[in-house]
Structure formats: C-alpha cells, structure tokens
Amino acid sequence: MSSVSIAIIGAGISGLSAAQALQEAGLPVHLFDKSRGSGGRMASKRTEAGRLDLGAAYFTARDRRFAAAVRDWQARGWASEWRPSLYELRQGQLGPSQDEQERYVGTPSMSAITRGLLGETPVTFGCRITEIFRGTRHWTLQDADGQSYGPFSQVVVAIPATQACNLLTAAPVLAGKAANVAMEPTWSVALGFSTPLETGMDGCFVRNGALDWFSRDRSKPGRDNPLDTWVMHATSQWSREHLDASKETVIEHLHGAFAELLDCPLPEPAFSIAHRWLYARPAQPHQWGSLADVDMGIHACGDWCLSGRVEGAWLSGREAARRIIEHLDK
Ligand SMILES: Cc1cc2nc3c(=O)[nH]c(=O)nc-3n(C[C@H](O)[C@H](O)[C@H](O)COP(=O)(O)OP(=O)(O)OC[C@H]3O[C@@H](n4cnc5c(N)ncnc54)[C@H](O)[C@@H]3O)c2cc1C
Ligand SMILES: NC(=O)C1=CN([C@@H]2O[C@H](COP(=O)(O)OP(=O)(O)OC[C@H]3O[C@@H](n4cnc5c(N)ncnc54)[C@H](O)[C@@H]3O)[C@@H](O)[C@H]2O)CC=C1
Numbered sequence: 001m002s003s004v005s006i007a008i009i010g011a012g013i014s015g016l017s018a019a020q021a022l023q024e025a026g027l028p029v030h031l032f033d034k035s036r037g038s039g040g041r042m043a044s045k046r047t048e049a050g051r052l053d054l055g056a057a058y059f060t061a062r063d064r065r066f067a068a069a070v071r072d073w074q075a076r077g078w079a080s081e082w083r084p085s086l087y088e089l090r091q092g093q094l095g096p097s098q099d100e101q102e103r104y105v106g107t108p109s110m111s112a113i114t115r116g117l118l119g120e121t122p123v124t125f126g127c128r129i130t131e132i133f134r135g136t137r138h139w140t141l142q143d144a145d146g147q148s149y150g151p152f153s154q155v156v157v158a159i160p161a162t163q164a165c166n167l168l169t170a171a172p173v174l175a176g177k178a179a180n181v182a183m184e185p186t187w188s189v190a191l192g193f194s195t196p197l198e199t200g201m202d203g204c205f206v207r208n209g210a211l212d213w214f215s216r217d218r219s220k221p222g223r224d225n226p227l228d229t230w231v232m233h234a235t236s237q238w239s240r241e242h243l244d245a246s247k248e249t250v251i252e253h254l255h256g257a258f259a260e261l262l263d264c265p266l267p268e269p270a271f272s273i274a275h276r277w278l279y280a281r282p283a284q285p286h287q288w289g290s291l292a293d294v295d296m297g298i299h300a301c302g303d304w305c306l307s308g309r310v311e312g313a314w315l316s317g318r319e320a321a322r323r324i325i326e327h328l329d330k
Pocket of ligand 2: 058059060086087088097098099101103185186205212213233280281308309
C-alpha cells in the first residue's frame, strides 16, 4: 500500500469523516484548512460571551451508520442528546411544537466533535488551497501564498460546492457538477442578556420573514455561559436580500424580529454578534454520495453531495473514503 499521503482539503465534518475512515483503513492523510481550527460550518465561535454555535445548531441521525458514529461521540463525551422545549410559528401564533425527533449537539460546544475527530491527524491550518495539479503520478497543491505541498497519492476536496469547483479544474466533469450546485447564504446573530428571558422556549421554528430559527444556548447540555444567549438564523431569502448589509443593520433587524415574536419583555442585550455564512446550505439536496474520478484519484465530498446537513456531510466524507479504499484494493 502507498506510503504517500492522501490530501484532504477542508477540515469540516465531511473532510474529517473521510480522514477517519481512511486512517482506519491504514492510509496516511494530511488535512488542509484555511481557518485557524477545524469544524467549518459546524464550528463554534469563541466570543466574549463564551463559545457559541453560530453555524449548525444541532443535528439529527436518521442513517444507521451515522447513528452509530453519534453513539460513539456520546460515549467519548463529545456529543449529547439535546431535549429542547420546541416552539413553532403557525398562522402568526407561537405555540409549543413537540415531536419525537432525537436531536444532538456537541458538548461543551459544537466544536468538540470535529476537535475530537481531528485528534492527532496531521493538519495545516491557515492555509487556503487555490490550485491542485496532477503530475505523472502524484498530486501537488498550492496555497494562496504560492507555497506548494506534495506529493499526494489522491486528493479529496471537502469544501462547499461553489468553492470546490475552482479546485476541481483537473476533473472537468466534477467541476461542472459542483458549478451547478447553488449554495444559499445565512446570516446568524447571537444576543446575550444579563437577566434570563422569562420564556419557556428553548428553540423555535419561525420560517417567516427575516427569522428562520432561534434557540437558547443554555438549554444545550454542557454550556456554561453567564449570559442568557440566544442564537438566531435568518431565512435564506432574507439573507440573500441583505447579503451586503452591515453587521449592525443585521443585528438590529433580527433583534427587532425576535422582540416582536417573543412572549415576554426583551431587555437590551449585553452582547451581540453577527456572522455571515456565504455558502451555508445547498439550495437542493443531491443523491451523489460523493463525486469522483477514481482513476485520476480526485474526489469531492461535502453536505452538498447529499442532504445539506451534518449527517449528509459525514456520510459524504465516508463515501469518498470508501471509493478510494475500494479502488486501491482492486
Ligand atoms: C447557519 C447554519 C446553520 C446550520 N444548521 C444546521 C443544523 O441545525 N443541522 C444540521 O444538520 N446542519 C446544519 N447546518 C449545515 C451544516 O453545518 C453543514 O451541512 C456541515 O457542517 C457541512 O460540513 P462540510 O464538511 O461539508 O463543509 P464545511 O463545514 O463548510 O467545511 C469545509 C471546510 O473547508 C475549509 N475550506 C474551504 N475552502 C478552502 C480552501 N480553498 N482551502 C482550504 N480550506 C478550505 C473551510 O474553512 C471549512 O473548514 C447549518 C449550517 C449553517 C451555516
Ligand atoms: N441555516 C442554515 O444555513 C441551515 C439550516 N439547517 C437547518 O438544520 C435543521 C436540520 O434538519 P434536520 O436534521 O432534518 O432536523 P429536524 O428534523 O429538527 O428539522 C427538519 C425540519 O422539520 C421541521 N420541524 C422539525 N421539527 C419541528 C417541530 N417540532 N415543529 C415544527 N417544525 C419542525 C422544520 O421545518 C425543520 O427545518 C433544519 O432546521 C434546517 O433548516 C440545515 C442546513 C443549513
């Protein structure tokens, strides 16, 4: 078996899931990520109000393989079940909306899962890959500063579709598919209150106007935040229409929408933050699993190849790894 590593671009949940499966098969990998840490859209942002999940709020596990992985994360203390008191806006009225769905979060923050998965895996952070070249046998990567990395036996591109198509030029069919995937933006805002809000809600599906969803950080297990912090996500449409708005404007808007909906008085927040996710979610799900030119040794994976959720991203990374292992075994 080759001792030349496999390069994985993107240390989000899809890249890490691929890395884990490849390492379990005895294959060396090296991860690259433009950020300073792992997690991507599943990371938690370090703020003066503690670590906040400004991306994925929670996740569900409907696939039996992913459910087994989540049980393993729970056993390792990286994840816990979250049992929120859920509400829903229906015909202009907020009301309790219970269901039987099991939901999970990372503990003590969403980042714990990808940090745990990363473990001792070789990784280069703060490195934005801009080009991927294939030589006679191996792959070389180049970053935004012009630095080269390689040789690699295979490459896995585990980043959002819009960014992936720029790196897939060596495999035009894959690049074409990625180019046709529209990714929708999401504005995310967190507001922290010194006095806990007097509401029974922990989370609410709004799906109306500016607000898509909001949830109470301290209702999640393992959170230790002195402020009562609420994270809200804008709808895709509102986010698209306010893509270039200032953070202050976005905070003001979502604060106003939250105050209008709430069933209790809303004091002035002691803390606020806004984050814009340009490529938050694919406009539609796909059934690709992953994309590959197995003979060249180039693969693409990520939530956009499946359901646009944490589970889809994890499964997609797994599928990319499975195809690499299957090809090497031939
Ligand atoms: C606001 C928001 C709310 C969400 N809520 C939920 C939810 O409640 N439940 C749920 O299941 N899912 C949710 N999701 C979706 C979920 O977060 C994603 O499906 C999942 O995290 C995607 O993982 P990924 O590995 O495919 O991509 P990403 O997490 O985007 O990982 C890609 C990584 O690649 C890096 N990267 C990108 N380009 C380069 C480059 N050129 N060079 C090097 N590195 C690069 C990035 O820094 C990033 O770390 C939400 C997403 C957002 C944004
Ligand atoms: N903002 C963003 O960028 C993204 C948000 N994402 C959200 O992440 C969540 C993940 O989806 P799943 O894992 O399927 O989770 P889920 O089963 O909790 O929710 C799926 C969808 O079902 C609806 N729903 C579920 N439960 C209720 C309830 N009790 N009352 C009313 N409606 C309900 C709601 O529309 C929700 O969006 C969804 O809410 C997505 O909208 C996913 C990806 C990106």
